[in-house]
Amino acid sequence: MNSENASVSLSNIKKCYGTVTAIENLSLEIPEGEIVTLLGPSGCGKTTTLRIIAGLEQATGGEIYIGQENVTHQSATYRNVAMVFQSYALFPHMNVLENVSYGLTVSSTPKKTRKEKAFRALEMVGLTGFENRLPSELSGGQQQRVAVARAVILEPDVLLFDEPLSNLDAKLRRHVREEIRQIQQSLGLSAVYVTHDQEEAMAVSDKIVVMKDGAIAQQGTPTELYEQPQSEFIADFIGDANIIPCEIESTSGNRAVVKVSSTTLDSYAAKHISKDMKLSIQPRNIRLTHTYTPNSLAGRVQHSTYLGGHMEYLINTDAGDIFVVDAEMNEKYQKGESIHAIFEATKTILVPVEQ
Amino acid sequence: MNKTATLWVAIGFLGLLFLPWYSVDTGFWSFQWALALNNLENASAILQSVLYGRGWFSPPIILMVTTAGILCLRTNQDNKAKQLIVIGALGLGYVIAHSFLSLESELLPSNGAVGAGAFVTSFAFLFLLTTGLAHMRQVGSDAFITGLIGTIIVLVATFVFFPISHVLIRAFEYPDGSLGIVRFLSRILSGDVWGISCFTGGDHCGPAINSLILAVATGIGTTALGLSFALIATRTQFRAKKTLRILTVLPIITPPFVIGLSLILLFGRAGVVTDWLNILFEIEKSRWLYGFTGVYLSQLLSFTPIAFLVLIGVVEGVSPSMEEASLTMRANRWQTFSNVSLPLMKPGLANAFLLGFIESLADFGNPLVLGGDFNVLSTEIYFAIVGAVADTSRAAVLGIALLTLTVAAFLIQRRWLGNKSYTSVTGKGDSGQHSGLNPALKWACYLTSIPWAIFTLIIYGMIVYGSFVSLWGYDNSFTLKHYQQAFGIDFRDGMFLSGSAWDSFLTTIKIASLAAPLTALVGLLTAYLLVRQNFKGKSVFEFGTMLSFAIPGTVVGISYILAFNVPPIELTGTGLILIIAFMFRNMPVGVRGGIAALSQLDKSLDEASLMLGATSFTTLRRVITPLMGPAILAALIYSFVRAITSVSAVIFLVSAEHNMATSFIVGRVENGEFGIAIAYSVVLILTMLAAITFLQMLVGRRKLRRENRVSDSNRIYSREIEQPIKGTAL
Ligand SMILES: Nc1ncnc2c1ncn2[C@@H]1O[C@H](COP(=O)(O)OP(=O)(O)OP(=O)(O)O)[C@@H](O)[C@H]1O
């Protein structure tokens, strides 16, 4: 079951709270030394999955391996896993040094080693000199880094993050997530990272696992998910794509010709073509012109918004409203103008219709 | 698992091999038994079976040896765990069954009361069982947690449910010892208990009816007064608001009888007010105070502060923005109050009413002093036991009537009000101002509360004053003789505590100081299980632990004498039974306080600790306990003070050797020696104030030292300190 180089693998995990099923048949592998991000809408089971890996929740069914060991029935205390909590969970009555060395203290590591390791961990997160402060005397970002230092000091097999940045302001978030990425890579740690911010997910992950309703919707590298969504849900969730109903006229190789209302469009065909497919295209892959161009839909500007760096348009077409982002801004279109929306054939993808 | 189980097997062998199985006459802690281990009375289980050929000791010994064998084998851990569960359950079951069944046997060395050996062995089996369960992840997350759950279940079963079951059984018993329901039904439904002749022209109602009427009246009265105080304290510019809050501390440090005695000093036949009325208006001196009026008055005085404390929270909890919303819709202040604020407070008011209701039902001190011919259940139970003929089965029947009423109120409070609070303190900063009261309502509050507050202060003043008066009403000269009689110290040859009260005073302090930490420990650990652990049957567990809250002290008292006067668990006459009674009566308060404090502690702190490799025991010790300081303090103070002031259960359980302050005072009151009784009460109040101040300073200083350390979290709890006090105790 367990592949050679996976540091954590879950197989057929199921979790019920009473009658509520939070996780259904989830199988997942965290390769050695990589960050895997769990991404998905609120309530899809990200936190639950993370807590099952941590041992804070017991799975209702299925098995968990860490390295080669089956830890399904082991409690959190005995798993070699560390976690950085959303609220940081720093012990308010202990100073930074005591917090960071807590894991070593409770495992009765000699005082000298304890101190050495703690100082090294603090140095790594850039908090040398803060040893005697209390958590309440640190800024949010500093607390965050103490939490990371406390987690990595035990050299865990896998490091877990539950929305570690959600308590930070937008600017700091970008900075801290790079730091986390850098620490993880310098230590060669495997990590599972939970977030519901897709940009954050793209930035930190080697692999993204998108979850929906307690199951995996799709997993892959950020590029794969963004460019080759395999479902309407992923196309919408990751790429904010326009999803347009269509009929397939013909296919040849990886190209397909589809009909949208009365217009025919050229598009990229997925491997599994079925009868019920929809067209998916991201807003920035649509260009607008006044003159007719092949591979375009005719429409009318219903709404236009100037956002400094780019323009956003809502275009009214026969196939429904479509959303367009124009970053080049060669020309500005006014409300009510008739225009053509050109669909870039290589970026136009067919996705299966959701049941 | 292996390590823990090995430890318990070792302890089990210790119990089986060295400790006397049966209770020893010389007392365990004297260790005289250790000198003659081979005597029949002192022999351990193994010696009993080897030296005296008592076969019934073989099963536990064999089970323990088997366990040792199992632990040495290298078999599958899961199988081992299952075997431990079976052995633990068998062993525990056997020891319990044997303790009860062997009572019939002729062969018993002593009277058959179990001792240290049986105790230690039972716990060893219990922990083998829980260790196995921990491995199977049936309950709790590790051996410490399952062990803790097991311990608390066993303790509550032994010291709450087992004694109560004795009351039930006794109530169903026929004089010849057989059980049956007919006699019970006829007795519990009889006019003796439920008579309503006082409504139809007769002179006496049954005690159950009296109790009910009194409880309803007290519930209404205390709620109304409490609301009026709470409105003044939160919705007016009244200057002395802070002083009003002092009133809320009074009832917990007031020994029972104090208010009753003070009322007697004022309104009794020789009372000050009675005298004046007699002189000024020639109103005849009468005994009007003794009966419903007096008990009602004293209960109002005693329990209004509790309603006040509960209702402050309720009144403050009504979100100001709702009132502001109403005012902006052109409602005036009266309309706002009656249409918005009052309905929002309804659940809180109902809660305050039920608390007053339960308190009144369970109250023993006030009716005892002032009841006269007005019989209520709690005092009737007492008189059934101490009367000319001790009639335990009548006491049991009355106990069940009382228990039914209190438990019903308790259930209503939990089921009906449990989740029905509109007033909640959200994390959102609820800015805005509470609307003021309209003038009529404001003056109504002032006119009821201020005289009442002054009256309360006079009552307490009378106590101090009365303790220095020679013979109230007859010889009003200043004297110290009451204090001398009670607390005199003779220095003639060395120091000799010659005062008559010293004995009971020192016992009380000793027992209270032993009971307080134990109560706090059990209460807070239970709270920890309830808030932080998930296990099967948790709601039943919670209900069981909170139920003892609804058992009136007098019922606890009779249940303990019925259950623990006979083997296998013989405790009457010891100090231990008092400690245990206090532990389980005051435990719910510790539980409530602990729940309040723990809910404020972010659960991720525990989880972070677990993730870092700490066990739940280490987490409890290093993370939770330091952060619970104030809650621990509150639980300690509360249980200490309750142990000093409680009388209802104590009065059944004291013995010549272990007399308690309150029962000493009862004795003086019954002899009409009011002076000493009052002086003693004053000393008790001062002692409790000193103890509270001392404990607070102790923790206060610690807090200062680490002020900036826990600054944030401490601020959260400081409010919670009041919490346990808020909870009632019966
Ligand atoms: N203790 C619990 N009892 C009952 N249901 C629960 C419990 N914890 C989680 N759930 C349910 O399980 C589902 C998954 O919850 P989970 O916390 O894993 O979501 P999430 O993906 O982390 O969401 P978010 O992004 O909002 O944090 C939800 O439907 C939730 O209501």
Ligand SMILES: [Mg+2]
């Ligand atoms: Mg979550």
